[in-house]
Amino acid sequence: MKECITVAVAGFGLRGKTYSEFEKLSEGKMKVVAVADIVAEKVEEAAKEYNISKEMCFTSAEEMLKHPKLADVMFVTTQDRQHVAQAVKAIEQGYDVLVEKPISPDLEECLELQSKAHEYNKIVTVCHVLRYTKFFEIIKKCIDSGKLGEIRTIQAIENVGYYHQAHSFVRGNWRNSIETSPMILAKSCHDMDILQWLMGKRCEKISSFGSLSLFKEENAPEGSTDRCLEGCKCKESCPYDAEKIYISDKLTGIRHGAKWPCEALTLNPSEDRVYEALKTGPYGRCVYKCDNDVVDHQVVIMQFEDGSTADFTMTAFTEKCSRQIKVMGTMGEIIGDLENNIIKICYFGKEAEIINVNEVTSSSTSKLGGHGGGDEGLIRNTVDVFLDNNPENNLTSIDASVHSHVMALAAEYSRINKGTLVDLTDFIKKEQYKEL
Numbered sequence: 001m002k003e004c005i006t007v008a009v010a011g012f013g014l015r016g017k018t019y020s021e022f023e024k025l026s027e028g029k030m031k032v033v034a035v036a037d038i039v040a041e042k043v044e045e046a047a048k049e050y051n052i053s054k055e056m057c058f059t060s061a062e063e064m065l066k067h068p069k070l071a072d073v074m075f076v077t078t079q080d081r082q083h084v085a086q087a088v089k090a091i092e093q094g095y096d097v098l099v100e101k102p103i104s105p106d107l108e109e110c111l112e113l114q115s116k117a118h119e120y121n122k123i124v125t126v127c128h129v130l131r132y133t134k135f136f137e138i139i140k141k142c143i144d145s146g147k148l149g150e151i152r153t154i155q156a157i158e159n160v161g162y163y164h165q166a167h168s169f170v171r172g173n174w175r176n177s178i179e180t181s182p183m184i185l186a187k188s189c190h191d192m193d194i195l196q197w198l199m200g201k202r203c204e205k206i207s208s209f210g211s212l213s214l215f216k217e218e219n220a221p222e223g224s225t226d227r228c229l230e231g232c233k234c235k236e237s238c239p240y241d242a243e244k245i246y247i248s249d250k251l252t253g254i255r256h257g258a259k260w261p262c263e264a265l266t267l268n269p270s271e272d273r274v275y276e277a278l279k280t281g282p283y284g285r286c287v288y289k290c291d292n293d294v295v296d297h298q299v300v301i302m303q304f305e306d307g308s309t310a311d312f313t314m315t316a317f318t319e320k321c322s323r324q325i326k327v328m329g330t331m332g333e334i335i336g337d338l339e340n341n342i343i344k345i346c347y348f349g350k351e352a353e354i355i356n357v358n359e360v361t362s363s364s365t366s367k368l369g370g371h372g373g374g375d376e377g378l379i380r381n382t383v384d385v386f387l388d389n390n391p392e393n394n395l396t397s398i399d400a401s402v403h404s405h406v407m408a409l410a411a412e413y414s415r416i417n418k419g420t421l422v423d424l425t426d427f428i429k430k431e432q433y434k435e436l
């Protein structure tokens, strides 16, 4: 067993940075030794933070991959459509890989990476961070104990949050499905993954509806300008006003020290720098006047192999960014609220047990990233998997992840085709995914 794994980071953006930070918590188990990003300042920042030598700094992942293997593992944390080409090359050079989700919006690419991992006998972890939260760990253990009987139905809601939708899916990186991914994959492949994992069964049939209803030009209120800072007359009444979200809001505004989402606008955000970004960059645009096409609400209904069912709703139109879930078994139910980190377990005929997940985790509060402790859980577990070279403990291996991508893409296919019922076997066999 190795004592320390060395890491080459491809894409030192928000995610690359988050996982790299684990070096400081890892007690010598992980060391970042190489970095690549197309933005020179990001490479400089990484080099300074992790003491990376000049020869190990690169202007792109492609440049870095021209060199023979530089580290044990590569973190592929670039954008959605770049992952597979970079990860495949990394595997061919002998790296184990941590790759961000979605693996790719192209199912053939997902399968290509899966078969490459097998061919070269390499470990590939996909960053489904939710599986590593205490919240979902408790729910999964309860289901697997069998005490709820047979799980017949799961209902799940993803509350994206009005400000998160505006930031990421209207103004930001994931606004356009052609450039990155459709919403159900970009945001909700986590949820497809959680549903198949909790069920412990394969999904067989899917149907889905949804649309982009609000964030389009025809809904722009009278008096609105192309940019929020250009004298828009609707600022006061508009919850999506960029100045409100990025400057003054208590949760997301730079005035209150919010790192996310301000770090997506500019490096080392300050009030002046954020204002500058709002004047010139994409995040200052009116939400009704962007080049976005991804949905703002979508519902998916699913049937699993033994006839059990699940339904999932993703919606932009919520105050908070969080998730809720209800698991219904023949002998009991679970109601989970990730926002408050509360789980209620009721075995029929007995008094319900309420678990405050914050209390259970208080001794080991997450120090890194977000997602209810999932970011830290994922990187902690994955570093151990790489160190031990033990794929058995890889909770979110590429094999475990691909089915969630099939589900998400089948849902998108259904949505585009007016909610048509999609058989997942046919979806692959008849190559329906190619029509996406």
Ligand SMILES: NC(=O)c1ccc[n+]([C@@H]2O[C@H](COP(=O)([O-])OP(=O)(O)OC[C@H]3O[C@@H](n4cnc5c(N)ncnc54)[C@H](O)[C@@H]3O)[C@@H](O)[C@H]2O)c1
Residues within 6 Å of the ligand: 010, 011, 012, 013, 014, 015, 016, 036, 037, 038, 039, 042, 059, 060, 061, 062, 077, 078, 079, 080, 082, 100, 101, 102, 127, 128, 129, 173, 186, 371
């Ligand atoms: N697991 C999760 O919960 C989660 C959450 C958010 C985002 N993501 C995913 O993580 C990935 C990265 O998202 P992010 O928020 O960090 O985005 P980001 O834009 O902050 O980071 C991407 C980085 O890649 C760099 N880059 C682009 N082309 C490159 C190239 N050829 N070589 C090297 N670097 C290159 C960019 O300059 C940028 O710094 C996306 O695929 C996204 O969908 C996952």
